[in-house]
Amino acid sequence: MRIQATHVLAADYGAGSGRVVRGTFNGSKLSLQEMHRFSNEPVQLGDELYWDFLRLFHELKQGIVKGMQGISHPVRSIAVDTWGVDYGLVDGAGRLCFNPRHYRESRNAKWMEEVVHMVNEEELYSMSGVLPQQINTVFQLLGSVREHSETLRPDVRMLLMPDLFNYYLSGQQACEYTIASTSGLLHAGEARWNEQLIGRLGIPETLFPPLVQPGTVLGQLTDDLCAELRSGPMQVISVGSHDTSSALAAIPATDSEFAFISCGTWSLMGVERDTPVLDDRSRQLGFTNEGTVNGKVRTLKNRSGLWLLQECKRQWERENQCFTHEELVQLAASATAHQCYVSPGDGVYLAPGDMPERIRQQCSSSGQTTPETTGAIVRCILESLALEFRQTLDELELITGTRPRLIHMVGGGVHNHLLCQFTANAAGVPVIAGPAEATSAGNCMLQFLAHGEVSSLSEVREVMASSFSPETYEPEGTARWQEAYESYQNLNQTLANRSN
Secondary structure: OOOOOEEEEEEEEOOOEEEEEEEEEOOOOEEEEEEEEEEOOOEEEOOEEEOOHHHHHHHHHHHHHHHOOOOOOOEEEEEEEEOOOOEEEEOOOOOEOOOOEOOOOOHHHHHHHHHHHHOOHHHHHHHHOOOOOOOOHHHHHHHHHHHOHHHOOOOOEEEEHHHHHHHHHHOOOOEEHHHHOOOOOEOOOOOOEOHHHHHHOOOOHHHOOOEEOOOEEEEEOOHHHHHHHOOOOOEEEEOOOEHHHHHHHOOOOOOOOEEEEEEOOEEEEEEEEOOOOOOHHHHHOOEEEEEOOOOOEEEEEEEEOOHHHHHHHHHHHHOOOOOOHHHHHHHHHHOOOOOOOOOOOOHHHOOOOOHHHHHHHHHHHOOOOOOOOHHHHHHHHHHHHHHHHHHHHHHHHHHHOOOOOEEEEEOHHHHOHHHHHHHHHHHOOOEEEOOOOHHHHHHHHHHHHHOOOOOOHHHHHHHHHHHOOOEEEOOOOHHHHHHHHHHHHHHHHHHHHHHO
16 A cells, blocks of 8 residues: 655646646545646737647746645656647757747638648648548648748658647657557657658658657756756656547546547547547548547547637637626526527637627528527537537447447536536536546546556546546436537528538
8 A cells, every 4th residue: 555645746837827736646536636727818919829838837946846835755756638639840059040920810711721732631630540620730831841941851750739848848759649649640640740741741751750649758857957946856747748648548437438528629529439430421421530548439520629628718808898707607507498599619719709709690681589698698608519529429329320328528617517418418418527627637647657657547537436526417308409400501501501
């Protein structure tokens, strides 16, 4: 039996905020303590949109300093997870060529169009398993190659966001498999760069560092960082560096017959499989295939999730109407049910801006009741998200031949009790919500797995079940929600007809 608990740090970067969490494991239960939280806001510079990597790395250092305080035993290691697809370029001297570009940048549509002229969407999907979307690394990277060819010497390397943080922590350049699997540049379902695709696009192979598996110990904090932060030795580990892969590892599941929803800025819903689904029906329905920490594949649909609500909240704040998330949920609960719906994945909602107005416009133009109050808009968003989850569940059954018996929802979305209940109602299956801190918890436990503190992913999930108390939501009012689902499908058909 362990006498002393062990500490690790998990740096979790989302598309809207980041934090550093200290995880403490006593051999049977994990406890988490948030040490540092900070915003993650893109920077518009002319017509270009960037991530402020320098500030984000500064915040990471602040988190490390705070994470070492108040404990009698040293922090053993640190691991970073982030959103997918974005990257930085580092030259041979270790200098960042420029701040990483943001996946919502409008230029990406142009580069997607150019790639599709060279390799059509069907072939891209079958080669990589990744659904062609303009945010994908493969399209962004072609843009970097074309726009900055003079700077891409043979010593320049592309590092996806968590790998970029890891490099400046440890001095080691590598791409972890689960984050690389979001790029569209791997062989489908395999931990290998797709040299054939890379060559056809004219992207220099020298840009790509070695791939490593989740759980790889990259090294130690650099001597310079140890001196600056007054830290002792601390290992740097590649975990499931894509935040969804760490979150999936933390699902307290006892069998494999479940669908998962990782609900934050994005909503990622899918199933865990042994092999990718690569047929044309899966592509047309919008499913992608990405890697898991146990060598499997997560076949999922990636949609705009709480992004709509977050952008509404920001717009209302610009108008001097400040609400907490709890207040917004209360206003939605008091609003009239099933008045109008939107399609959360519609391209009109991709960019930042006046989200309430765009929602009102889509409802009005589609012949629905226009939501005028704050509560009506929030309820419209939450009901629409739940109905989209129902649609995705139906589609998962269609492409895999199996209908999941329940849904595990993790991430910040589980704090939204109305969304959880709506999802159970719409899908007609139980929703097990939690842990909310699945990404940080999974990050920490995968570090303990690398240290040999636990022996397998199954044991990681057992620890999750004993450490946290997920809440179960049973379906209610399913007949009314079936009617709502039919209205939602009619809306999607109307929008599809307009775009054709």
